[in-house]
Amino acid sequence: MMPGEKAKDFKGTFRKLLSYMGRYKIALIAVMIFAAGSTVFNIIGPKVLAKATTELFEGMMAKFAGTGGINFQRIGQILLLLLGLYALSALLSFVQGLLMTEVSQKLCFRFRREISEKINRMPMAYFESRTVGEVLSRITNDVDTLGQSLGQSITTLITSVATIVGILIMMLSISPLMTLIALVILPVSGGLIGVVVKHSQKYFIDQQTYLGKINGQIEEVYSGQNIIKAFNREEAALAEFGETNEILYRSAWKSQFISGMMQPIMTFVGNLGYVAVAVSGSMLAIRGIIDVGEIQAFIQYVKNFTQPITQVAQVSNMFQSTAAAAERVFEFLEEPEEDAEVPDSLKDAPAPGRMQGAVSFHHVRFGYRPDKTIIHDFSCEVKPGQTVAIVGPTGAGKTTMVKLLMRFYDVDSGSIQVDGHDVRNFNRSELRENFGMVLQDTWLFHGTIMENIRYGRLDATDEEVIAAAKAAHVHRFIQTLPGGYQMELGEDASNVSQGQKQLLTIARAILADNPILILDEATSSVDTRTEIRIQKAMNNLMKGRTSFVIAHRLSTIRDADVILVMRDGDIVEQGSHDELMGKGGFYAELYNSQFEGQGAVETA
Incomplete structure (x- = not known):
């Protein structure tokens, strides 16, 4: 028997688990009654069988002595009673097993549902600080372990304790002396098992x-x-x-x-x-x-006495595993949520509706950790419909600004306003309804291409999906695939290339038709020729919309209305491409170094 994994707070975790199981208390009480009843009827069996054995022995002795014979009618009555007891025990065991299975699976269903709902309320910081496997383990391994071990352990504990107590009582009723002899053997076996373990x-x-x-x-x-x-x-x-x-x-x-x-x-x-x-x-x-039949019954009781003791030891192991799994599930369910941070006065704030797209950053200061500030003093005014490019070296804070705008995180000081309202005054989900986003890391789920593009707007017609695909220059490629728009994408969409995945996510953003667009290295995974086509489509898409474009390829953002140049969390320069090139500052240095590098490669 392997040692069970131990919980940090066994008692506290089990109290929470019992409170969760409170809604099933009637079923659990029924399980206890049926399990105890099944055990009791099973324990009575050997004592009843002893009467049949005694009757048979006395009949045989009487027959040998010539004073009588075997009373088969009496033996038949005893055996029928024994059959009834075992049948009733089996029926009660079946009912309690059915009830316990239903309770444990309902509990698993509830945990999975609450974890799934919880995931959608969790802040982005949680997922960025943990691996995917760690989060998935909570909803798969831990919940499965919880359901299986809980169902088995409760039933086994009830039947084992009832069996130990019942057998002890029956053994004492037959012979206290024989019971004492049988119990002396237990410490010997326990000591030997302890050495083995x-x-x-x-x-x-x-x-x-x-x-x-x-x-x-x-x-x-x-x-x-x-x-x-x-x-x-x-x-x-x-x-x-x-x-x-x-x-x-x-x-x-x-x-x-x-x-x-x-x-x-x-x-x-x-x-x-x-x-x-x-x-x-x-x-x-x-x-x-004592009677001869009682010896036979006592031997049966001794044989059955060690099994429940072993089961109790196994149950203690199972309870440790149950508590450890439950503790991890409860830790996840008790993690702070995004909307929990919203002040009560703002929870009933009106929905923002469709925004115009005016965005203002006022002295924004932010750090993922209190001791390490990423954004020091960021201020910027963006008019509705403008295309804003954010450029700078790796680690300058470009993507961080986008995360703050969408309220994946909240600023430490200062404010971000959209249409004159602080984003912290909006409900997060309603705020994000106004943002379309295309990231460098594509995400497509297992399903058809049509379904993946429609994810941007679930009520879109097939014609609207196809129009979005054409705008993203992906329609012709889709037509060459077996099944076209109905082709199933495999796990991680591994049956299409990285560049094609990027085109599909761009089509999804086009279909969503949001007033504010965020493009984080949206064309990084496509070839130069495709990039030019996508850029033209993006220019048409961004008309009339406020767009934030993060790009390392500076050639793709030359037509932006405003270019924000970031370094070490601050805006060091801002203006159009021509203005910034004319200044000969940090942007010009980045731009020239990029093309000098390309020239060097071509020369080589």
């Missing part, structure tokens, strides 16, 4: 550690197969895998072998117990203190 635990830990390592290696090699082949590193990858696999084999072999010794030890100790019970029971039967 102590030696096997370290190997179990090694097994889990290297199982995780080998899974990581397999995933890494599988996802990076093209790189491994390109650098002829197959032998190195195989050697590394073989080394880890060898350690896993040794630790798994030792852990399984040592833990496998528990059953033979339990059997050996149990057989010693049977011998002791048989000897003492025979002596008591000869003296007429």
Whole structure:
């Protein structure tokens, strides 16, 4: 038996879990009653069977003595009663299993729904500080572990405790002396099992550690197969895998072998117990203190007594796993939410409606951490319909400004206003209804191309989707695909190129028809020829809309109304392309260095 993963706050987590299960308390009470009833009827069985054995033994003895015979009618009545008891026990067990399964799955359903709803209310900072796998684990592994272990552990705990108490009572009712002899055997088996567990635990830990390592290696090699082949590193990858696999084999072999010794030890100790019970029971039967059938019943009780004790130990392990999984789920559900930060006075603020697109940054100051400021003092006025390009070296704060504008984060000081209203006075979801966004990292879901483009506006007709695709210069490409607009995109849209993914996301933004556009390196993954076509489409798209364009290719933003040049979180220059080139400042330096680099490459 492997040690369970432990929760940091076992009691606190279980209190929360019990409060969650409060709405199912009637079903849980029924589970307890049915489980206890099933166990009780099952425990009574050997005592009833003992009467049949005694009746048969006395009948045989009477037949040998010539004073009577076997009363088969009486034995038949006893067996029918026994059959009824076991049938009733099975029925109650079936009902409690059905109820417990329903409760555990309803609880899983509720957790998954609440986690899914919670994800949509979480601030962007949460996802940027954690891996995708960590978040996914909460809604898959942890909830599944919670549902399975909770359903099994509660039922097992009830039946095990009821079995231990019931068997102890039945054994005492037969013979206190034999019960004492049987109980003396338990510490012996417990001590031997403790020695086995102590030696096997370290190997179990090694097994889990290297199982995780080998899974990581397999995933890494599988996802990076093209790189491994390109650098002829197959032998190195195989050697590394073989080394880890060898350690896993040794630790798994030792852990399984040592833990496998528990059953033979339990059997050996149990057989010693049977011998002791048989000897003492025979002596008591000869003296007429107990019946022969009661010896048979007592042996059955002794045989069944160790199993629930082992199950209780397993249940304690399962409860640890349940608490650890529940703790991670509750930690996620208790994370601060975006809308929770909105003051009560602003929660009923009117919807912004369709904005005009006037944007003002007033002395904005911001840092992802309090001790590290990214934006020091940012001020800018953007008129409706203007195209604003934001340029600068990596880490200058370009993307950060966009995140602040869309309220993925809130400013530390200063303000950002849209149409004269502070963005913090708007509900986040209603504010974002006015923004269209195309990022450098494309995101397409598993579905048809038509569905992926329609994601920008769910009520759009097929004709509107096709018109958006034409505006993004992706229509002709889609027509060449098998199935056209109805072609299914695979996982991560791996059946289309990166540039084609970018075109589809641009078509989605065109279809959304938002008054404010944000283009963060939107053409970074397409070739030069396609980039020119997209740029023309973008120029038509941005007419009458306020547009923020982040670009490293400075040739793509020459026609922007205003170019903001950022360095170290501050605007160091602003103006049109010609004005900035005429100044010969930082922008001119960036622009010239970019084209000098291209010229050097061409010369080489």
